[in-house]
Amino acid sequence: MSNTGLIIEERASDIGDFLVGRLLPFRKKRMVGPFIFIDHMGPAVVKHGSYLDIGQHPHIGLSTLTYLFEGEIMHEDSIGTKQRITPGSVNWMTGGRGMTHTERTPEDYRDGRTTKMHGFQIWVALPKDLEDMEPNFTHVAASELPKWTQDHLHFTLVAGEAFGKKSPVPVYSPLFMIEVHAKENAQFDAGTALKGEIGICVIKGSITACDQEIGAGNMLVAKDEDYCKIGVSKDAHLLIFGGEAFPEERFIYWNFVASDKATLEIAKEKWKNKDFPMVKGDTSYIPLPER
Template sequence: MIADAIIQTITPVTHDLGAFKVRRALPTRERTMVGPFIFVDEFGPARLAPGEGMDVRPHPHINLATVTYLFDGAIEHRDSLGSRKVIEPGAVNLMTAGSGIVHSERSPADRRAAGPSFYGMQTWLALPDGKEELDPAFDHVPGDGLPLVEAGGASARVLMGTLWGVTAATPCHSPTIYADIMLTAGSSLPIDSDADERALMLVGGQAELDGQRLEPFALYVLAPGHAPRLSGSSEARLMLMGGGAFATPRHVYWNFVSSSRDRINQAKEDWKARRFPLIPGDDQEFIPLPEVPTTVSYP
C-alpha cells in the first residue's frame, strides 16, 4: 500500500509569474532536504509571446551546486568564471558555487523572435561538510554522458549518481541520485532502494506507485529501504531524486545555503557591497539582495 511506500507528501507552493508558473517543493516547513536536495523548483510548461524572453539577472550563490534540466526549450547560462553555455533537453548543467559564484539565466537571443518555450527543473544541492567552500566550477554534461535504462516500455535517464546498474558522468560532491523517468500506459519500473533518502515528483501524465495514483507536482518522500514500483496509467514523466542524508543541518537565505548562519550573513554583506566577481559579457545588471527573501530556512 501507499502508506508503506511514502512517508511524506509535500504540496508545492505555486508562484504565478504571469507568463508561467513555478512550483517550489523544497524547502518547506515540513521538510528542508531530501538527501543533498535542498531546493526543488519545477517551472512551466510555458511559451512566451514573440519577442519576449526569460531574463534572470546576475545573482550570487555560495556553498551549494545548482542543477538545471529541461524537458523543453533552452536557457543560456553565464557565470563569473566566464562559462557560457546554452542548455537544451537531454543535457545537465551543474554549477558548483562553493566559495562564491555569480550567474545569469536568459532565453537565448535566437529563440526570442518566435517566443521561447521552457519547461523543466532547477534544483540546488547543499555541499557536504568539508566541501562547502570548494572552488567554484561549471560542468555541462551532454546526453551521451547520461545513460538511458529501458525495460518493457519504461525508460529512465540517469542524471546523477548510480541507478539501475548504470552511472551518470555528472560530478557528485556527495552521494546523489537523480533521474528522469518516462512511462508508457501499462509499463512499470522498480525504484532502487539503496539511497538514504528518495523522493518522486510526477511532472506529466498519470502514474501510480504501488498501485496508488500520484498527484501532479507533489513531492513524495519514499520510505527508506522500500523498493516500490512505478506504473503508468497513461504516458507519464517523473523525477526521482535523493541521496545520502546530511548529518548537519543547512540554513537557506535567498540564494545562499550554508551550515553557518555567519557565513550566510557574510555573503549578504558581500553582495550588497558588490564584492562578488562579475560575469564577463553580462555585468550591467544584478538582482539586489531582497528585504524579504523568497527562499528561507525554517526552524
C-alpha cells in the same frame, strides 16, 4: 536561478509509506538526501515581451542543476563560462565559496518567434567540508547520459549513480537523479538500486502509492530510506531523486546555502557590497531581498 517567488508551499499529507507535497522545500521535509531546492519551470510560452532575463545573482554552498525538456537558456557566469542549455543536457554549476551567473533567452531566440520553456532548476547542497570549494562549471550533453529501458519504463540517469550505472555529471556526495517515461502502465520497484532518501516528482500522468493515485504537480518522499515501489500510469513522466542525507542541518537565505548561519550573514554583506566575483561585461544586479 534566483528562487524569489518561485516556491509555493502546500501542507504535506501522509498517505502511509510516503509524504505528499509540492516540490522542495515543504514543511514536513526540507531536504531529500542532498537535494535542498527543486523548482519546476513551466511549461510556459516564451515570446516577445516575456523573455527569460535573470540578471546577475550569487550562489554559495551548493551546486545548481539545470535540466530542460523544452526550450533553451543561455548561461553566463563569473568564471567565464558561456553555455547554451539545450533539452536533455545538464548544466552543473558549483558555487562553492561564491559564484555569480545570469540566465537569459538566447539572442537568436529574440526574433519574434514563440517557443516553450519546460524543465527543472535544482539545488544540491555541498558536503560541509566542500562548502568553501573553488567554483566550477560542467556541461554534459544529452548523448552522454546513461539511458535504458526496462519493464515498459524508459530511464535516463541525469546525475549520480543508480541501477549499476553512473552519470558523468561530477557530483560531490552519494546521490541519484533519474528521469522516467512510461510507455505503458507499469510497476516501478527500485529494490536495492537506490540508496538513501528517495523523492519522486510527478511531471505528467500519475502514480499509485499506498492505494492512492497521485497526479501531476506533486512530489512524494518515501518515509523509509531505500524504499520505492509505485505503480506508474501509461505516458507518465517522472523525476526520481535523492541520496544520502547529510549529518548536519542546512540553512537557506535567498540563493545561499550553508551549514551555519554565520556564513549566510557574511555572504549577504558581500553581495550588498558587490564583493562577489561578477560576470564580465554584464552590469545587471539583483539586490539582496530583505525578509
